[in-house]
Amino acid sequence: VELSDEKELESIRAGDEAAFEVVFKRYYQTLCNYAYTYLPDREEAEEVVQSAFLVLWERRGSGIHTSVKAYLFSMVRNSSLNAIKHKKVRQKHAEEQLATHPGAAESVAHTVISNELEERIAKALQKLPEQCRLIFKMNRFEELKYAEIASELNISVKTVENQIGKALKIMRDQLRDYLTTFLIMMSSLFL
Amino acid sequence: VTNDFDDIATLIGKDLAGEISNEEQATLQHWLSLSEENQQYYRQVKQVFDTSASLKSWQSFDTDEAWRKMRERIHARQGRQDNVRMLSRMTYWRVAASLLLLLSAGYLGYRYWLTPQDRVTVASRTTTEQNTLPDGTQVFLNKSSSIAYEYNPVKKKRRVKLKGEAFFRIAEQKEEQFVLEAHDVIIEDIGTTFNVKAWPGSQQVEVYVESGEVAIYTVDNPGIRVLAGETGVYDRLKKTFTKTGTSDENILAYKTRVFIFRDTEMSSVIETINEVYPVKLRLENKAVEQCTITVTFQDETIDVIADIIAETLKLTIEKTETEILLKGNECSK
Numbered sequence: 001v002e003l004s005d006e007k008e009l010e011s012i013r014a015g016d017e018a019a020f021e022v023v024f025k026r027y028y029q030t031l032c033n034y035a036y037t038y039l040p041d042r043e044e045a046e047e048v049v050q051s052a053f054l055v056l057w058e059r060r061g062s063g064i065h066t067s068v069k070a071y072l073f074s075m076v077r078n079s080s081l082n083a084i085k086h087k088k089v090r091q092k093h094a095e096e097q098l099a100t101h102p103g104a105a106e107s108v109a110h111t112v113i114s115n116e117l118e119e120r121i122a123k124a125l126q127k128l129p130e131q132c133r134l135i136f137k138m139n140r141f142e143e144l145k146y147a148e149i150a151s152e153l154n155i156s157v158k159t160v161e162n163q164i165g166k167a168l169k170i171m172r173d174q175l176r177d178y179l180t181t182f183l184i185m186m187s188s189l190f191l
Numbered sequence: 192v193t194n195d196f197d198d199i200a201t202l203i204g205k206d207l208a209g210e211i212s213n214e215e216q217a218t219l220q221h222w223l224s225l226s227e228e229n230q231q232y233y234r235q236v237k238q239v240f241d242t243s244a245s246l247k248s249w250q251s252f253d254t255d256e257a258w259r260k261m262r263e264r265i266h267a268r269q270g271r272q273d274n275v276r277m278l279s280r281m282t283y284w285r286v287a288a289s290l291l292l293l294l295s296a297g298y299l300g301y302r303y304w305l306t307p308q309d310r311v312t313v314a315s316r317t318t319t320e321q322n323t324l325p326d327g328t329q330v331f332l333n334k335s336s337s338i339a340y341e342y343n344p345v346k347k348k349r350r351v352k353l354k355g356e357a358f359f360r361i362a363e364q365k366e367e368q369f370v371l372e373a374h375d376v377i378i379e380d381i382g383t384t385f386n387v388k389a390w391p392g393s394q395q396v397e398v399y400v401e402s403g404e405v406a407i408y409t410v411d412n413p414g415i416r417v418l419a420g421e422t423g424v425y426d427r428l429k430k431t432f433t434k435t436g437t438s439d440e441n442i443l444a445y446k447t448r449v450f451i452f453r454d455t456e457m458s459s460v461i462e463t464i465n466e467v468y469p470v471k472l473r474l475e476n477k478a479v480e481q482c483t484i485t486v487t488f489q490d491e492t493i494d495v496i497a498d499i500i501a502e503t504l505k506l507t508i509e510k511t512e513t514e515i516l517l518k519g520n521e522c523s524k
Contacts, residue, residue: 024254030247118249141244141247165204169200
């Protein structure tokens with residue numbers, strides 16, 4: 001994937017819309033799903049992804065030092081994290097004005113669910129501590145190596161190791177009962 | 192490493208992520224061999240690890256529809272960079288003829304201009320100003336701007352002179368021409384909404400058309416047609432018309448208070464916002480000018496805007512009555 005990305009990056013730099021379309025279609029789904037793990041709203045997630053592609057196209061890929069994929073993912077991640085921060089600030093101001101504000105928009109209420117285990121894991125993921133969740137997602141979604149995550153976030157590799165371990169432990173503990181039956185069910189299917 | 196589940200989870204994580212060393216692998220294998228319970232724990236963690244990656248395609252988003260939208264967006268922007276289309280010969284003659292008419296009308300016309308009906312002047316100082324002209328045309332004036340409106344019933348001509356910046360929503364009236372003069376530029380409306388910048392002392396007159404179409408010209412230059420989404424610019428020194436390639440989404444922000452920034456440098460963010468709000472934002476540290484930000488503000492107070500910027504760039508805020516100072520050094524994301 002990375003190799004063909006490089007070719008397309010060259011074409012995008014030359015202003016080739018067809019190459020841009022290929023990259024768009026290759027990563028759109030995954031990026032939207034990634035944004036959606038941060039943002040509670042599908043439309044908002046799509047807007048963040050559209051914006052990232054718009055910047056990629058308008059700048060003709062300048063500013064990409066690694067790969068198109070890494071660039072898009074990190075842009076989507078940063079925009080999503082910012083959008084969350086912005087929401088909190090707005091909410092704070094709204095609360096100050098209204099004194100009371102019913103029901104914080106913190107919890108993620110995803111409605112379209114394709115699979116129960118995925119749903120449970122998505123929910124467990126939302127409950128992880130912030131830093132822990134971020135690092136875990138960077139590994140699972142962006143497929144970044146521990147060392148890459150460490151350098152991007154300016155932390156030690158040891159911290160990355162521990163945080164991913166912590167994420168796995170917390171999520172497994174939370175889903176323990178469900179996982180036990182799930183795995184028994186699955187193994188019985190293959191026997 | 193023993194039964195400490197924290198350490199074990201870290202080891203399992205490294206194993207699953209392919210980051211484990213040989214030595215650690217041996218430790219893990221040993222731990223697994225200790226009990227069936229341990230092996231079950233490993234399987235459960237692996238299930239979490241694998242399934243979380245499959246969340247990548249958890250939801251389905253319509254890629255084809257999204258691409259259609261994307262194409263529209265990039266083409267709308269490129270359209271604005273297309274070549275300047277000159278007025279057709281016919282229109283040129285029409286313009287020339289009408290100018291001739293204007294001139295030959297000479298004294299007579301002059302007297303009508305001196306005694307027009309419905310003369311209205313609207314001026315703004317420190318705040319923006321909204322008004323409806325006698326013909327129903329809506330005007331939104333930026334700060335420190337003014338317009339003078341005159342209606343000539345003989346010529347059935349609505350004439351407006353602008354100083355500064357204003358947005359117009361023209362009331363459609365058949366056979367009644369609407370002509371706007373800004374510096375030496377004449378803007379003739381063909382049923383539309385548009386924005387004109389003609390600041391005193393500025394070398395340029397800028398016409399952004401939101402909907403419809405306008406013709407802009409001067410006495411000596413037949414000019415250009417500007418279509419919806421385009422910006423026509425007249426250079427008063429060079430006496431030339433061009434269309435700008437920059438698609439400034441924030442051109443109407445003084446009216447709408449909607450700002451869209453996409454990975455935009457802080458220097459330009461601050462400049463854009465300061466044009467609209469009376470309380471000014473200022474960066475204490477020049478280095479922060481190069482930090483970029485992606486954010487949309489929809490009719491928000493300057494306090495909320497400042498807070499959001501500060502939160503995003505890890506800056507602190509110091510407020511006075513006229514200014515909000517943003518303090519801090521780094522461009523941390």
